[in-house]
Amino acid sequence: MTDIADSLAYDLYAAARDFDRISEALEFLGDHWRDHPDLAAAAAAAELSPHHFQRVFSRWVGVSPKKYVGALAHSAAREALADGASILDASFEAGLSGPGRLHDLFIAHEAVTPGQARARGAGLSFIWGMAPTPFGPGVFLISPRGLSALAFADPDLDTAFDDLHRRYPAAQYTRDDDEALRWAMRIFTESGGPVPLALYGTPWQRQVWRALLGIPSGQTVTYRDIASEVCTPKASRAVGAAVGANPVSWLIPCHRVLASDGRLTGYHWGVNRKRAMLAYEAASA
Numbered sequence: 300m301t302d303i304a305d306s307l308a309y310d311l312y313a314a315a316r317d318f319d320r321i322s323e324a325l326e327f328l329g330d331h332w333r334d335h336p337d338l339a340a341a342a343a344a345a346e347l348s349p350h351h352f353q354r355v356f357s358r359w360v361g362v363s364p365k366k367y368v369g370a371l372a373h374s375a376a377r378e379a380l381a382d383g384a385s386i387l388d389a390s391f392e393a394g395l396s397g398p399g400r401l402h403d404l405f406i407a408h409e410a411v412t413p414g415q416a417r418a419r420g421a422g423l424s425f426i427w428g429m430a431p432t433p434f435g436p437g438v439f440l441i442s443p444r445g446l447s448a449l450a451f452a453d454p455d456l457d458t459a460f461d462d463l464h465r466r467y468p469a470a471q472y473t474r475d476d477d478e479a480l481r482w483a484m485r486i487f488t489e490s491g492g493p494v495p496l497a498l499y500g501t502p503w504q505r506q507v508w509r510a511l512l513g514i515p516s517g518q519t520v521t522y523r524d525i526a527s528e529v530c531t532p533k534a535s536r537a538v539g540a541a542v543g544a545n546p547v548s549w550l551i552p553c554h555r556v557l558a559s560d561g562r563l564t565g566y567h568w569g570v571n572r573k574r575a576m577l578a579y580e581a582a583s584a
Contacts, residue, residue, distance in 0.1 A: 320345040321359045324352070328364065332371040333394030338364060361506060361529040370502040373404050376413065386413050423470040427463065428479030429456055432487055433579060434549070434572050438463065439479040445495030446482060448546040451568045466499060466546070486550065494550060500541075507541035514555045517580045521559050535559075543567055549576065 327344035328336070341364045342352035357363050362370070376393035384392065390401040398413070405413045414422065426441040429452060438459040440448035448466075452459045464472065486494055498505060510529050514520055522542065526534040545553045548568055554576040558564045566573040 317355050317359050320347060321356060324356060324364070328368055328371070332368045335368055335372070335394055369404060369407065373502060376401055376404065380413060389413060423467055425470055425472050426475045426478050427460065427472055428474055428476040430476060430479040430483035432483055434575055437483060439482050441478065441482060442497040444497035446547060446550070447497045447499060449548045449550065451548065451572065453568060463546070496547060496550065498546070500544065503537070504541045504544055507538055508545055508551050511542065511545065511551050511553055511556070514552055519555045519557050519577070521557055523559055525556060539565060
């Protein structure tokens with residue numbers, strides 16, 4: 300077998316071997332997540348030492364036990380807020396001691412406060428604008444914490460902005476093309492330096508986007524490769540959906556993900572642009 304096939308076979312055997320214990324742990328955490336059990340309690344459910352359980356669980360599920368419990372709590376709180384619950388009630392629904400803990404949870408998972416999430420962006424202020432990029436006119440969405448989106452004006456600027464606006468329809472948007480140009484220079488010139496990102500998405504989406512950041516420039520992977528890294532090869536379709544929801548083109552390099560047969564497919568801003576990005580990186584290698 301090839302190295303990749305050997306790796307996949309190892310992953311499959313390891314996943315099968317660990318399934319029963321991880322299944323017990325997932326059932327335990329599903330029943331007790333509101334108590335926010337510590338690592339020792341979760342490890343006991345899987346009949347493993349805390350250190351070994353942390354490693355096995357993180358490899359099998361794709362996140363640590365603590366982050367998994369946090370994702371369950373965040374999901375429950377978000378659902379409660381969407382149903383009209385107060386921030387205090389949503390805190391209790393998530394098994395937290397009060398709004399302060401809920402605030403920290405939402406900042407960690409969405410980079411917004413619970414109140415902002417409840418209001419679908421009300422209270423958030425974005426700067427947006429258009430600026431040239433090597434791949435055509437770019438549309439930039441900038442929050443106080445960093446870049447939230449980089450799209451392209453296809454087929455026109457209004458369509459591109461509407462695509463971004465739907466994410467947080469109640470937020471305030473101020474157009475500033477000069478600020479967009481400053482971000483374009485920061486991103487696409489060598490002297491630009493690191494670019495802070497402020498991403499708004501579900502825990503699963505953010506997990507997939509983090510995996511995309513690990514793909515080296517000039518290299519490509521398949522959706523199955525990403526699925527194997529964050530969860531299981533069987534999750535390729537779910538990974539594809541999260542990749543397609545990536546709001547930050549180029550910097551979060553979803554253009555480096557190919558179909559299993561190597562085809563350039565599934566790019567939100569067009570296959571021709573995806574091909575151009577890969578050629579640009581190959582020429583710069």
